[in-house]
Amino acid sequence: QQEELRCIGCGSVIQTTDQQGLGYTPQSALERGLASGELYCQRCFRLRHYNEIAPVALTDDDFLKLLNQIRDAQALIVYVVDIFDFNGSLIPGLHRFVGDNPVLLVGNKEDLLPRSLRRSKLTDWLRQQANQAGIRPVGTTLVSAKKNHQIEALLDQIEQLRGDRDVYVVGVTNVGKSTLINQIIKQRTGVQDLITTSRFPGTTLDKIEIPLDDGHQLVDTPGIIHQEQMAHVLPAEDLRLVAPQKEIKPKTYQLNDQQTIFLGGLGRFDYLKGPRAGIVAYFDNNLPLHRTKLANADQFYDRHIGELLTPPRTDQLAQLPPLVRYEFKTTVKSDLVFEGLGWITVPKGVTVAVWAPKGVAVLLRPAMI
Numbered sequence: 401q402q403e404e405l406r407c408i409g410c411g412s413v414i415q416t417t418d419q420q421g422l423g424y425t426p427q428s429a430l431e432r433g434l435a436s437g438e439l440y441c442q443r444c445f446r447l448r449h450y451n452e453i454a455p456v457a458l459t460d461d462d463f464l465k466l467l468n469q470i471r472d473a474q475a476l477i478v479y480v481v482d483i484f485d486f487n488g489s490l491i492p493g494l495h496r497f498v499g500d501n502p503v504l505l506v507g508n509k510e511d512l513l514p515r516s517l518r519r520s521k522l523t524d525w526l527r528q529q530a531n532q533a534g535i536r537p538v539g540t541t542l543v544s545a546k547k548n549h550q551i552e553a554l555l556d557q558i559e560q561l562r563g564d565r566d567v568y569v570v571g572v573t574n575v576g577k578s579t580l581i582n583q584i585i586k587q588r589t590g591v592q593d594l595i596t597t598s599r600f601p602g603t604t605l606d607k608i609e610i611p612l613d614d615g616h617q618l619v620d621t622p623g624i625i626h627q628e629q630m631a632h633v634l635p636a637e638d639l640r641l642v643a644p645q646k647e648i649k650p651k652t653y654q655l656n657d658q659q660t661i662f663l664g665g666l667g668r669f670d671y672l673k674g675p676r677a678g679i680v681a682y683f684d685n686n687l688p689l690h691r692t693k694l695a696n697a698d699q700f701y702d703r704h705i706g707e708l709l710t711p712p713r714t715d716q717l718a719q720l721p722p723l724v725r726y727e728f729k730t731t732v733k734s735d736l737v738f739e740g741l742g743w744i745t746v747p748k749g750v751t752v753a754v755w756a757p758k759g760v761a762v763l764l765r766p767a768m769i
């Protein structure tokens with residue numbers, strides 16, 4: 401008998417005899433865990449490796465079958481978006497495949513936005529953005545899966561809204577769906593063998609099922625890959641820039657026209673026309689921004705890309721697609737979004753140019769903040 405060995409994940413006393421009980425660990429895993437100094441019970445071990453069992457690659461054909469099955473199901477659709485990258489979180493055609501099923505919109509990563517920003521205002525903004533995309537959610541909620549903010553409230557809301565239905569959780573990759581599901585599972589301790597995987601019939605896609613109290617399931621669907629995210633052109637070492645982990649500290653600049661701001665070497669903002677104005681940049685705190693004169697900007701880029709203007713580094717330059725220029729004129733206070741990387745807020749009545757790597761979407765939207 402092992403006395404008082406505890407799981408470093410949940411604190412349960414480790415035991416090797418009762419497979420359904422708390423703290424169960426197979427004998428072989430116990431030995432491995434002791435040897436490595438990281439002893440987890442089987443459930444926590446699975447939680448930790450959840451990301452690895454969640455499938456990612458989808459073929460279009462499989463994907464369509466999956467969507468059809470969701471449309472034909474009687475389900476509450478929990479649609480997880482990343483509020484730091486709302487546009488990159490949109491699932492094309494979602495409103496078509498949900499059919500008559502209600503949608504609960506969950507804005508994750510609320511911890512990234514400044515504390516000072518009223519959450520009710522943010523929720524309104526999120527709802528408006530969803531409406532514009534053709535989605536009419538029955539509820540809109542902000543959470544932080546990572547910080548465990550509002551997860552309990554979300555679970556209550558899901559219980560209320562689902563009635564007598566299954567729950568399907570959908571989202572594109574990187575919105576934090578796995579982190580959210582892990583939190584949900586953690587809140588539901590004591591349930592035996594929490595995770596089961598099975599296939600969506602007729603596809604090669606795994607779904608992960610979490611039993612609910614009344615015999616229904618919470619189903620985690622495979623993450624859907626969004627093509628135009630900055631993540632696709634970033635060197636692997638720099639992916640942290642598109643999944644910030646800390647509250648964003650906005651950077652404010654008083655700009656005259658004919659001034660430029662570089663976002664490392666990944667993007668560029670030119671203030672072309674308008675009065676002296678305050679503009680605010682919302683990017684990961686580790687992305688170095690540089691201001692220069694527009695007249696010098698091309699030269700500045702050529703001279704400093706890979707060094708002062710980084711990422712990318714010099715040895716990664718070949719991987720980065722060339723920057724493409726887009727011009728915008730604002731009629732209201734607006735955000736210029738570099739999809740996945742962040743945004744710059746500008747006042748109304750200005751003309752700007754925005755540059756992003758080819759293949760990365762750039763767009764103008766009414767200001768979030």
Ligand code: GDP
Binds near residue numbers: 545644
């Ligand atoms: P998935 O692809 O949708 O399953 O996303 P993951 O759960 O793997 O998370 C993607 C990235 O977002 C990881 O770097 C997470 O640490 C991060 N992340 C997830 N949830 C949150 C959150 O609530 N806040 C913040 N700041 N980051 C989060």
